[in-house]
Amino acid sequence: MSMAGLRILSALIELSAAIAMLFLNDVKKALAVNAFLAMVGPTILITTMSIGLISLSDDLSVSKLVFIAIGVGFILYGIYK
Known part of the structure; x- marks a missing residue:
């Protein structure tokens, strides 16, 4: 339940950001x-x-x-590098 709740929260944040981008109507913002x-x-x-x-x-x-931790490490490395 907590994993699903976090994903719903993430989706709401993404949707809010998309709406904010539409209202801001500026590339820099x-x-x-x-x-x-x-x-x-x-x-x-x-x-x-x-x-x-x-x-x-x-x-x-x-x-x-350990293999899962290595995989997560690779994901984080790919995101931040």
Whole structure:
């Protein structure tokens, strides 16, 4: 439920940003709104992944958790580099 709630919150933030871009009607201001979204997206991704991994941690072996952590690290590296 918490993962779905975070995704709904993310969708509402994205929709609000799109509406704000339409009302602002300026490329520079729209770019600023988009920059804010660039921070929100990875934060929601990390949070939802953390919630999922914590709930699955009893069922997964340590080696699988390490591989998942490496994958998340690659995603973060790709986003910020």
